Each structure stands twice: as C-alpha cells, then as structure tokens.
Amino acid sequence: MKILELIIDENIEDESGVEMVALVDSPAIQSNWMAFNKQKPIELNFKVQDEEKRIVSGYFMIADLPIARIDDEGKVFYVVFRKDTIEKIVNKFMRNGFNSKVNLMHDSNALAEGVYIIESIIIDSNRGSWFGSMKIENDAIWEEVKKGTFTGFSVEGMFGQDKEIELPERVIQKIKEVIKKYKTFKNK
16 A cells, blocks of 8 residues: 655745545445534534524544555555644644635635634544534535535645655554545434
8 A cells, every 4th residue: 555644834925735625425434423412412423403503513633544646657655643743734724824715616616605623632542633613603614514515624735745655464454444434424
C-alpha cells in the first residue's frame, strides 16, 4: 500500500494549509457528521434533529487515516495526515481567520454564505484529529442538510508531500474494520 504523508509550512506567507471546509455528500475521511438535539440524548444515526440551532458536528480531519486518491495514471494511492501536521493546519486556518470559508461539494463557485465554523477542537490526544461544529443560517443549505444531500465535511487546500510511509499490518487491519463497520452502519 503506497501511503504519502502530507505536510504544510507554518509560515503565514506560504500557500500550504487548509483554505476551506466543504459540506459534502461523501466525506473522504468516511465520517459523517452528527446533529444534536438539546432535548434528547445524542443519537448516532446522523439525522438532523435540531431545527432550532442548525448545528452539525463531526470530524474535519482524522489523524493517521489513509485517504484514497487517484494519480494521473488512474492508480490508487493513499495520503495521510499526522497529528502534528493537523495541529499546524488548524492553527494556520484559525490564524488566517478562515472560519467562514465554506463551500458546497468543493465547488469554488458555490460558496456557502451563512455557514461558518463555531467550534474547532483537536480531540484524542493520542491521535490528534480535528473535530468541529458549523452553524448553518442559510435556509436553502439547511434544507439540503435535512434532506441528506450533505452528510459531512471535507477540507481543501495545498499540501506538501513528505516521505512515503509504511503502516504496520495491525493498523491497516483496524482501518479496514472501521470502514467495514461504517459501511454496514450506513446501509442500515
């Protein structure tokens, strides 16, 4: 399995880093968001449950998760972000004031006006994944979220490429298990 570690330069003048977070129908990290209801316990069925608050939460980036990409020759390879890189990405994203830079389906012509990040945290001290919440004030986009058109987040930006890495077999097997459980859960 070919896996490339992606990195950024923390220098503010450098173009690398996450520039925007997109609302998407199929997140590359294979993690849908969660919508919370203030009156019921959290349910993990990923349905919109709170008409009043219009908040969706989920992972923006998951550390060490291989993400499939396709090269110019049509061959599959994987990229991965390490926890220290995710921390740099989050710090640069916030320092640049990009919390309202949101688009739909990675379409630069479909900016999501009235949608912005209200919470951003790095969770899981061992892995360092980026988790956050968005407030959706735009009525049309909120209707699409409720219909299930958008189910998660996906980051976009410029990244450098570090060394090719090898993952231990136990990590690869765990990733496969998580993906299988996710697909089974999603199809219920």
